[in-house]
């Protein structure tokens with residue numbers, strides 16, 4: 145997993161977005177469209193953190209009865225929605241919902257979405273640079289059912305890779321956490337953040353499992369004297 149040669153992008157804003165779950169009946173399409181319009185208007189760089197499509201294939205954990213589109217239609221809509229911001233996308237990660245098809249058929253839908261758009265496919269995890277900051281991003285795993293479990297899943301990323309900004313999705317809630325670290329360059333702020341999902345709470349998995357509703361939507365990071373998350 146090398147840092148990409150062409151990965152030192154610059155932009156005043158970075159938007160981390162994912163967990164759309166296109167095809168799920170609870171998708172908040174209005175929120176998704178509004179966030180994509182905002183990304184376009186801001187000309188921000190965008191990192192896609194995976195689970196773009198619900199992908200409820202047979203014998204997976206999700207119910208096909210909660211889907212209102214076929215996986216292929218879900219992919220087509222994801223491509224259509226991302227096309228207007230294509231040049232702003234740094235990379236697309238693959239989430240666990242894509243992994244269902246990868247496991248069953250050896251095809252990763254999010255890899256195909258990236259290829260169709262002509263943007264880098266970042267797989268499960270990637271280390272890259274923006275504005276001189278090293279960023280580690282991943283769809284993420286784990287998180288369990290508690291707020292501390294979710295935070296731990298995010299903080300664990302720093303055991304795996306050395307970066308100044310850690311970003312993940314998967315937990316369907318927005319978390320921001322900052323830590324100070326002593327580095328050879330002096331004290332540095334390390335930023336941890338997640339994006340939320342675009343699934344409404346009613347009739348959702350979270351509601352059925354009696355989990356608290358998560359903060360929905362994308363995560364916006366600005367770059368001043370240090371990276372800062374706008375909530």
Ligand SMILES: [Mn+2]
Pocket residue numbers: 163195239314316341
């Ligand atoms: Mn998800």
